[in-house]
Amino acid sequence: MSHSVELHQVGVTFGATRAVSDVSFTVEGGEFFSILGPSGCGKTTLLRVIAGFLQPTEGRILIGGKDMAALGPNQRPTAMIFQSLALFPLMPVWENIAFGLEARGIAKAERRRKADELLKLIALEGFGERMPDELSGGQRQRVAIARALAVEPQVLLLDEPLSALDLKLRQHMRAELRALQKRTGVTFIYITHDQSEALAMSDRVAVMSAGVVQQVGAPRDLYDNPATPFVARFVGETNAVACTVKGIEAGIATVDCAHGTLAGRAGDGLESGASATLYVRPEALKPGNSADNALAATIERVDFEGAFALAHGVTDDGMQLVASISSTDLAAAPSIGARARFGFNSVNAVVLPDG
Amino acid sequence: MAELYRRFGGGLGTLFLALVAVWLAGMVLAPNVMMIDYALRPNLPPSQIGGANDVYSLDNILYLANEGVHRAIFLKTIWASALVALVTFLVCYPLAFWLAQHATTNQAAIVLLALTIPFWINEVLRTLAWYILLAFRGPLNAVLLSLGIIDEPVRWYGDGGVLAGMTYAYILFMLFPIYNSIESLDKSQIEAARDLGASTWRIHWRVVIPHAKAGIATGCVFTFMLAAGSYVAPALLGAPGSRWFTEIIYNWFFEGGDWNRGAAYALVLLVLCLAVVLVTLKLARVSLTEVAK
Numbered sequence: 001m002s003h004s005v006e007l008h009q010v011g012v013t014f015g016a017t018r019a020v021s022d023v024s025f026t027v028e029g030g031e032f033f034s035i036l037g038p039s040g041c042g043k044t045t046l047l048r049v050i051a052g053f054l055q056p057t058e059g060r061i062l063i064g065g066k067d068m069a070a071l072g073p074n075q076r077p078t079a080m081i082f083q084s085l086a087l088f089p090l091m092p093v094w095e096n097i098a099f100g101l102e103a104r105g106i107a108k109a110e111r112r113r114k115a116d117e118l119l120k121l122i123a124l125e126g127f128g129e130r131m132p133d134e135l136s137g138g139q140r141q142r143v144a145i146a147r148a149l150a151v152e153p154q155v156l157l158l159d160e161p162l163s164a165l166d167l168k169l170r171q172h173m174r175a176e177l178r179a180l181q182k183r184t185g186v187t188f189i190y191i192t193h194d195q196s197e198a199l200a201m202s203d204r205v206a207v208m209s210a211g212v213v214q215q216v217g218a219p220r221d222l223y224d225n226p227a228t229p230f231v232a233r234f235v236g237e238t239n240a241v242a243c244t245v246k247g248i249e250a251g252i253a254t255v256d257c258a259h260g261t262l263a264g265r266a267g268d269g270l271e272s273g274a275s276a277t278l279y280v281r282p283e284a285l286k287p288g289n290s291a292d293n294a295l296a297a298t299i300e301r302v303d304f305e306g307a308f309a310l311a312h313g314v315t316d317d318g319m320q321l322v323a324s325i326s327s328t329d330l331a332a333a334p335s336i337g338a339r340a341r342f343g344f345n346s347v348n349a350v351v352l353p354d355g
Numbered sequence: 356m357a358e359l360y361r362r363f364g365g366g367l368g369t370l371f372l373a374l375v376a377v378w379l380a381g382m383v384l385a386p387n388v389m390m391i392d393y394a395l396r397p398n399l400p401p402s403q404i405g406g407a408n409d410v411y412s413l414d415n416i417l418y419l420a421n422e423g424v425h426r427a428i429f430l431k432t433i434w435a436s437a438l439v440a441l442v443t444f445l446v447c448y449p450l451a452f453w454l455a456q457h458a459t460t461n462q463a464a465i466v467l468l469a470l471t472i473p474f475w476i477n478e479v480l481r482t483l484a485w486y487i488l489l490a491f492r493g494p495l496n497a498v499l500l501s502l503g504i505i506d507e508p509v510r511w512y513g514d515g516g517v518l519a520g521m522t523y524a525y526i527l528f529m530l531f532p533i534y535n536s537i538e539s540l541d542k543s544q545i546e547a548a549r550d551l552g553a554s555t556w557r558i559h560w561r562v563v564i565p566h567a568k569a570g571i572a573t574g575c576v577f578t579f580m581l582a583a584g585s586y587v588a589p590a591l592l593g594a595p596g597s598r599w600f601t602e603i604i605y606n607w608f609f610e611g612g613d614w615n616r617g618a619a620y621a622l623v624l625l626v627l628c629l630a631v632v633l634v635t636l637k638l639a640r641v642s643l644t645e646v647a648k
Contacts, residue, residue: 053546074552086547090565099561100551151551 003064003077003154003187004029005050010059012045012211019045020211023059027189027204029154032181034190034198037208038234043191044159046208050189051080051157064154074103079148080157083164085140087132093143094119094128100151118146121180138169145180155187162197174201195235199223207231227268229352232279239285239321241278241295245351248272253351258317262293264349276353282310284348285323287333287340294343297321299334309333313340393618415619425603425620432600433627435514436582439521440529440575446522447529447574452563455537456545470527478524482587485520489592516592517599521582528581529574536570537563572641576632583628600624 005027012020020042027033035043048054050061052073061068068076079100087096095102097118098111106114112128119125122142132140141161148156158177162170178201181188192198198205199219206216207230215227226232233240243257245266253266255278264278285295297313302325309330313321323342325333334340360368395411403409419425454463473481488495489511496508511519540563548558564571589599604624607617636643 051550053550073546073550074554078550080547080550082543082547084541084543086541086543088544088548088562091561099548099553102561103548103551103553103557147551 004062005033005155005187005189006060006062006065007046007050008060008062010046010049010056010061012042012049012054013057018211020049020056023208023211023213025206025213025216027155027187029064029187030185032178032188032190032201032203034192034202034205035208036192036195036198036205036235039193041208042211043193043208047080047157047159047189047191050155051078052076077154078157079151079153079155081144081148081159081161083159083161085144085161087140087144087147089132091132092128093124093130093132093135096132096143097128097147097150099147104151114150115146118150121149122146137165138173141165141173142176145177149184149186153186155189156181158188158190160191160193162192163194170197177201199235207235209234224350225265225267226279226350226352229277229279229354232277232350232352237282237322237324238279239282241280241319243276243278243351245270245272245274245276252346255351258319259295259315262295262349263346264293264351265347267350267352270351270353274353276351278349278351280344280349282322282324283308284344285321285342286344287323287325287342289341289343292344292346293349294341295321296339296341298339299336301336302333304330311340313342390618390622393615394622395619396615398613398615415616416623418616419620419623425600428598428603429600429620429623429627432583432624433631435517435599436579436628437631439518439525439582440578442518443522443525443529443578444533444571444575447526447533448571451530451533452537452559455534456540456542470530474527479587481524482520482591485516485523485588486591489516489519510594512592513594513597516594517589517597520588520592521585524585524588525578525581528577532570532573532577533567534570536567540566568639569641569645572636572639572645575635579632580628583624 007023007025010020010023011018023046035046037043045054049056050063052068052071052075055069063077073080088099091099094112094115097115098106101111101114115128116125119128122145124139124142124146127135127139127143132143135143144161145156162173162177165173174197177188177190190198190201199222202219204216204218205222207214207222209230215222215231217225217227222231222235226235229240232238241257241259241262243255243262246254246256246261248254248266248270251266252263253270253276254261254263255276257278262278264280270276295315297315299311299313301312303310303312304327306327308327309325311323311325311333313323315321321342356372359371362368363371394415395413396409397412397414399406399409419429450466454466458466487493490496491508491510491512495511496505499505500508544562544566545558548562553561584601585599586601586605589597589602593599593602600620601624604617604620607613607620611617633643
């Protein structure tokens with residue numbers, strides 16, 4: 001079983017800047033864990049703290065139950081995959097992969113054998129003598145992973161390694177990374193600003209903003225039950241309706257807003273009479289009056305995205321509304337300039353307190 | 356060249372080319388051809404120049420090969436220049452690495468300024484400063500004596516003094532090429548090596564030095580050539596036992612009055628220096644164009 005990673009109240013301060021504050025979570029051994037957040041939210045800083053390149057200003061980090069405070073990056077059971085990959089351009093592929101073994105004083109023949117084994121694992125058999133610049137982007141990616149796996153780390157730290165690849169390749173590498181993680185059983189901590197990447201690959205995701213962890217949960221959980229306004233807005237598309245809470249009953253909050261009375265599931269800490277926001281996903285909005293709640297809007301444009309289309313509308317009080325319409329229902333979609341009503345069921349909306 | 360013509364037109368382009376050609380012919384080619392011509396002719400009184408005895412021969416060069424003392428000084432100059440390059444490299448590499456990878460912008464600016472200021476002064480005067488520092492009754496001996504590190508003054512003039520003076524004089528020629536080449540190294544390369552468990556020594560040996568190889572070769576070539584052709588440092592900081600080959604050449608010209616033999620000596624020094632440089636570059640697998648950059 002590979003090691004777990006525990007963070008206890010980790011904080012990092014650079015001069016006057018608070019990059020990370022009071023971060024605590026536990027990554028289970030063998031888990032694919034993502035840290036998701038916009039750029040500048042402190043996620044890379046957090047990864048560098050786990051790797052040992054940065055010392056936290058406060059807090060503790062335990063890997064496999066052992067305190068890492070006194071250990072440098074070369075002494076931790078972690079391996080990092082850099083955003084730039086940082087392959088050594090002047091060494092052939094096999095020496096790149098075996099570099100960690102070389103540093104551990106393992107004999108050349110053994111290193112070569114291990115490198116060939118890993119090349120097989122990443123389906124690049126026979127590429128050992130090539131130089132890194134003779135490989136394609138996806139191949140270099142795989143070599144970087146093999147180089148990190150060669151030292152048999154307990155935890156693999158990945159810093160947006162797919163961001164340089166084009167869309168098709170990125171989707172392919174996602175599946176490959178996921179499969180590799182399951183096969184090797186190594187704990188993965190994956191940094192990304194791409195929410196679809198985090199949702200598609202991870203067992204669990206931590207959403208970060210401004211140096212603070214907003215929520216930790218399974219992808220489905222984050223999407224359906226966002227704990228904070230930031231998570232509701234950042235993970236997936238959403239419509240936000242400003243409102244005031246009228247009452248809460250059996251977990252359903254009834255709210256007043258410019259569009260009348262609406263209802264949605266009540267989030268944590270919601271109180272009657274408080275100002276709040278109701279969040280409803282574009283795919284939860286259905287044209288027509290069939291559902292519990294309804295919003296009226298004038299359609300401004302319809303963006304065709306392939307599998308679905310996004311209808312953008314404006315309500316009477318000027319709020320932007322986005323509804324997703326499946327391509328198969330497109331014929332029945334409201335036309336541009338028309339007034340249309342969109343309904344949603346209360347269980348598909350969530351009401352969170354503001355601030 | 357086509358680019359030159361396209362940009363400046365036929366007239367101006369030709370003029371530029373002609374100027375460069377004149378400069379090369381007058382400043383580079385002519386003196387060297389003259390030196391070779393002098394080196395291959397015997398030293399004759401004016402009345403016999405152009406006479407029956409004025410024939411080309413290798414006598415002047417063979418004289419160096421057969422003259423034991425000169426030959427020894429010549430060989431010593433070659434390896435001592437290599438030593439100067441090595442010592443300068445050892446001094447500059449850690450500094451260049453720190454400047455390129457660790458120093459803040461302000462720190463780098465201050466250090467580079469501090470290193471450059473002495474070079475606003477003429478080389479002779481700078482060497483003279485070392486002459487004073489290293490004097491038998493000079494400040495260095497005084498400091499070492501008062502600290503109790505030595506019991507009696509040391510005679511620094513000689514091999515040690517020449518080495519110190521030259522290392523100091525050529526620091527920038529070594530520092531800048533290495534600094535430039537290390538600066539272009541992506542920090543994550545060093546971090547990746549460290550993360551994979553490499554020691555500091557291995558990071559430098561396997562990642563930093565291979566990356567900076569062209570810069571290191573450039574610095575070493577500069578320093579070696581400058582050291583081998585140096586006159587001021589050995590003349591001021593040397594001792595009778597630490598004569599430099601350039602001093603012998605000087606003596607043939609200005610004291611021996613034998614320009615032909617002096618030219619022959621200078622020619623041999625030039626050819627051997629070139630050979631050492633080219634062989635070193637070949638061994639280090641660095642091409643001459645990389646150095647020229």
